[in-house]
Amino acid sequence: DAKTTQPNSMESNEEEPVHLPCNHSTISGTDYIHWYRQLPSQGPEYVIHGLTSNVNNRMASLAIAEDRKSSTLILHRATLRDAAVYYCILRETNSGNTPLVFGKGTRLSVIA
Amino acid sequence: GAGVSQTPSNKVTEKGKYVELRCDPISGHTALYWYRQSLGQGPEFLIYFQGTGAADDSGLPNDRFFAVRPEGSVSTLKIQRTERGDSAVYLCASSLWGQPQHFGDGTRLSIL
Numbered sequence: 001d002a003k004t005t006q007p008n009s010m011e012s013n014e015e016e017p018v019h020l021p022c023n024h025s026t027i028s029g030t031d032y033i034h035w036y037r038q039l040p041s042q043g044p045e046y047v048i049h050g051l052t053s054n055v056n057n058r059m060a061s062l063a064i065a066e067d068r069k070s071s072t073l074i075l076h077r078a079t080l081r082d083a084a085v086y087y088c089i090l091r092e093t094n095s096g097n098t099p100l101v102f103g104k105g106t107r108l109s110v111i112a
Numbered sequence: 113g114a115g116v117s118q119t120p121s122n123k124v125t126e127k128g129k130y131v132e133l134r135c136d137p138i139s140g141h142t143a144l145y146w147y148r149q150s151l152g153q154g155p156e157f158l159i160y161f162q163g164t165g166a167a168d169d170s171g172l173p174n175d176r177f178f179a180v181r182p183e184g185s186v187s188t189l190k191i192q193r194t195e196r197g198d199s200a201v202y203l204c205a206s207s208l209w210g211q212p213q214h215f216g217d218g219t220r221l222s223i224l
Contacts, residue, residue: 043215097143102154
């Protein structure tokens with residue numbers, strides 16, 4: 001799987017939007033961009049994924065650059081519960097059940 | 113519904129002892145994964161089962177580590193002759209084919 005690069009940490013004020021960046025300059029045409037997050041003392045949880053078009057779900061939005069070399073996870077209104085480590089992961093389209101390859105992620109702190 | 117369950121949540125044992133860690137996946141999930149997470153790092157893949165068979169065990173660090181899933185549901189990760197370097201959080205995840213992985217909260221293993 002191609003490598004991703006994320007900032008080590010970010011900070012946000014509560015109730016403000018948060019934009020978490022991810023660079024993946026060596027992404028291939030068949031790689032999906034997945035985001036997981038890990039709250040303190042819990043296992044990772046799936047957030048969102050996409051291929052080319054921007055995606056929205058109840059948790060977040062995913063904005064994918066036109067050249068697909070970067071993407072941004074958007075939390076529209078950060079809450080204290082969103083404080084977690086966020087992982088950006090690439091997976092091949094037809095990878096079926098292949099394991100996830102985690103980096104160190106971005107640790108998001110939310111200030112009340 | 114019930115998520116992935118891991119037991120015990122914490123395990124403390126002495127160097128050289130044998131340990132077993134259990135994972136109950138989400139009912140109906142055919143894929144089951146084991147990961148290991150050291151402090152400050154992202155989860156690291158150990159082994160993946162599709163049904164009863166190990167489809168990929170390339171992440172197991174050495175022959176002291178072994179995992180089974182005899183009936184295609186519950187899985188047990190077994191570590192022989194434990195060493196202090198085995199101390200970590202061991203995470204289990206399950207999924208349907210090609211779908212996001214669902215993680216348990218892990219077993220925190222401490223080797224004294």
